[in-house]
Amino acid sequence: MLACRSATRSAQHKPLTYASRTFSFSAPRSRQRLVILGSGWGGYEVMRGIDKNRWNVTMVSPSNYFNFTPLLASCSVGTLEFRSAVEPVRRYTPQVKAYQAWCDKIDFDRKVLDCVPATPPLAQSKPGELASFQLHYDALVIAVGAYSQTFNVPGVKEHAHFLKDVSNARAIRSRIMECFEQANQPTMSDIDRRNILHFCIVGGGPTGVEFAAELHDLLNTDVKRHFPGLVNLARISLFDVAPRILGSFDEGLQEFATARFKRDGIRILTQHHVERVEAGRMYVKEKGEVPFGLLVWSTGLAPNPLVESIGEARKDPKTKGLTTNDECQVIMDSTGQADPDVYAIGDAATIVDAPLPATAQVANQKAKYLYKKLNRLVRGRAHTEPFVFHNMGSLAYIGDWTAVYDRTQSENLRGKEAGRLAWLLWRSAYFTRTLSIRNKILVPFYWFMNWIFGRDLSRF
Template sequence: MGSRCFVSLRSTKRIQDIHALSTRRIHASNTAQFATPLDQPVSTQAKKSKERLVILGSGWGAMSLLKGLDQTRYEVMVVSPNTYFAMTPLLAQAATGSLELRTTMEPVRGNHNIHFYHAWTEKIDLEKKTLTLMPAYPPVFRQKDPTSTNHYPNAREYSLSFDKLVISVGAYNRTFSTPGVRENAWFLKDVQNARAIRWRILECFEQADHPNLTDDQRKALLNFIVVGGGPTGSEFAAELHDLLSSDLKRLFPDIVKFASISIVDASAGILNNFDASLATYAREKFARDGINVMLNRKVKAVERGNLVVEPDGEIPFGLLVWSTGICASPLVKRTNSIAKDDGNSFFLTDDHLRFVEDVYAIGDCAQIQGKFLPATAQVASQKGKHLAHVLNGKMGEDPEADEKVFKHRDMGSMASLGSGSAIVDSPNAKAQGRIAWVIWRSAYTYMSLSWRNRLLVPFFWTINRLFGRDLTRF
């Protein structure tokens, strides 16, 4: 009896030891999902057969680099708060239902030879060659204490080392410190912005359709304002006009007459980066379409449902899209170890697109010292392709790029004006009207990064042309 009791006690103790060991392993496993061997500096890691190349961002520069990079030469890691690439020239069409949102996106994980981290970059340490990252999503584990903001307080931030680093984090919308912009305006820089704008357009019409509203209230709800007369703002205004004059006219025949579109700009013209004759053509086209172009206006504030502009005073709106240029991202602003431009705080690189050895910057977050290049998808894409040649070690094999100095090739600019019309301004030729519209559509179909979207884009254009846009609000 005593022997059995002793054996039982010993067995119980062994079970308790196993349970305690399992608990420790589970806790260590949960913590390890954030604290991995990656947070060891390069010098303390085991020898690697490949250099680790870390790319920050998933925009035009980063994706063009990935497409041209010989990924067998490096251990490639991509860090971005977005799991997709956004085809920015098509966002205006996605926001107005001419294209489905999926046609403007390419998954980053579609590049199968990379390791992707869905995270924000909090800090860049060039001396130690490490990055401090923060996951771009809430913890996946369930917190035991519902009042706790983080069950593992030391596990959220983690480090990632690199041998070579490419910074391509893009830029943010510039508001010129105008009060109320971030709280009351909509931006059009990402797929999520396009979805929010589409939802808001339909919401304005649904609200205006109620019988207890006055005509003045309907006019206020259906007044759509675009601040900024550049390509993005102008294209959105044109696409919105097409939406109003076709599908929304059919769905809301009694109230569409109250709708209006205005472009507000501080300068004396719109589309100022185009040839003067093309910009004039665009303004005349907008005038015929009934789009009100308000120039030499100074925006004082954006209130909820009201734009305060000088000298017109308060202008009521249902939707205001802010498109007035870009500014440096928070990461760029707080990184003081890298030279920056005094005017816009963007990173400054040399002609090789680098700050120091093995650290490069491309896209909207950086500019070449002594040179001014527009912050466009074209420039970012060319920088990405050039850097891919450099990192592949094939500069000498390309007769057009026999040195590592970046040389921008101006391919021109395009803008869609709606109703089957566009303008094209290139060094070789200028076009307007239907021919330019065909060039615009052909070019951006081809520029889609995958054959999937090269097929989907014209497919949805055709479907929507035949059957109308799908304007279901969900």
């Protein structure tokens, strides 16, 4: 029994009862059927680039949009508005058929997918029951990403916020404002105010660091202006079990970021282990009880339940993701051979013996490689060139108009940058990577508007 269906999307969703009614959809046979699972960095890019006149394309994803994840931290504090960090799947319909649904099961022999709607159940459905449907494919792209890792720490799923989707960013923004409005009530004691204005982040990787930096910017500008009596009670604490933050970055850049955070008053608590989380407090091995108003949890990736459920394919022992050959074709366990019609890219997949970081950069480059390959294959041309990753370096925003840019692993222009220039490169990188013209206008517009007028602190 599979565990990845839900009526509404959430990063760590709960399973619903499976339905008995099953519908089957088979596209006309004139064109080869390509089904793409997932509308993230991998799946959305394949959908954009694929030859839709030659392939009969179907997108299955529980979200009918693409999340521009590098901008989520900015959205969660109001530096950017939510809609500027998403791109709709519907931009490509009706050329592409799209179902807002979870794929729950893949039958590789029959080339059939079991899917369950990710929309609320119909009025006539029994509670918790959803009608499932089947899709047939000739070629399949698995780009379902990964989930947030919790290391089974009790209470994390119930009491912490994740930052993987624009809906998470929206919940975080609302909670930050709730904390300040609550702390502002005349009935609150100073101790309660301090507790509710304690913002904790667990995970010192780029996501945790960027969120801490964006939050610091919010506190030091708009919150300072509008809640002058509260800002000095607010604290940001960043926990990690590792000895350093930004572990994947060059050591000099780690030190630069650490010094910057210390100067900005962000507490870095490395080599700290969170053991349990409850409403409004967590228990840390080295510190005991730590009260918080908001806890953002970002400690890496856990496998997607669909990927976990695929017993036929070979898994990577470390990431538990699907293993592929260097043409992104999934390796089947029984034969040790790649299935020529099943591809896996992004955070859900690892090329055997050539692991790459779980980043948008890798997912996007694999997607580009894959649609070019599929566009050749559909024309009857051969394509056997392997995927080659071109490392463009890593960027992280560290607050107050500064960033770090690590190009020590890149092929060209090796080096590193920290400070204002790196921040300019960070902003221009994400501005140029933004996909639609609409967002290319909206993103700088919101940057400019918030710089002039400040962020909107309304809570709704």
